[in-house]
Ligand code: FES
């Protein structure tokens with residue numbers, strides 16, 4: 001018998017995904033945590049006929065990354081799928097721990113790397129869409145931060161679905177109306193193995209404060225959903241009024257993926273990190 005949690009989660013995922021244009025091959029970014037592990041499970045139950053490729057990025061954050069990969073493998077195996085793993089250190093010659101030496105606030109650099117690499121891998125796999133497990137509270141925190149910090153450009157760019165643009169693969173967030181508690185219940189209910197440990201190097205105090213604020217403002221899920229739809233409407237209005245210019249995209253001079261600058265931030269940062277590590281190596285001789 002289906003539980004209420006299962007029914008709600010499935011219905012909300014279905015309602016969201018039905019808004020996307022038709023797609024057949026989806027990459028699901030699997031971190032090893034409960035959110036993406038649950039997304040893989042729900043999505044395969046709701047859409048058994050779609051092709052799914054789980055992709056994991058091993059960022060080289062010591063034992064945390066090893067455990068994350070182990071759990072992502074277990075989740076893929078439970079779903080009967082082969083996990084695609086991209087190991088940053090093996091592929092690029094440095095880890096996020098190395099990048100941290102040059103960028104002490106490495107979280108945003110790491111986030112940019114993840115977005116770029118997921119797109120590149122999905123493009124090479126010829127996927128139609130990339131699905132990530134950002135949930136309701138993730139969106140509320142992000143949108144609230146933008147409003148309070150007058151980050152209108154960020155708010156205007158906010159979308160739960162991004163269509164394909166050239167070599168930028170379409171992106172969808174099927175959990176945008178599902179709260180984290182429901183996802184946790186779903187994961188336990190379905191016996192999904194997951195890593196509960198959080199990244200040990202992330203500086204998230206700011207995000208945690210906003211997260212607590214969201215919990216104070218909206219005790220009930222219905223309130224969170226209401227705030228979500230109000231903020232989404234605000235983002236749409238900002239986007240459509242034309243007052244905020246959207247960056248023009250052109251191919252990166254180095255990798256060819258569309259970017260808002262001559263060289264994309266990924267290529268520029270990789271170059272800087274490698275040069276830094278080379279200098280460090282030379283100085284140690
Ligand atoms: Fe990227 Fe923690 S996962 S900094």
Ligand code: ZN
Pocket residue numbers: 252253254255256257263264265266267268
């Ligand atoms: Zn590039």
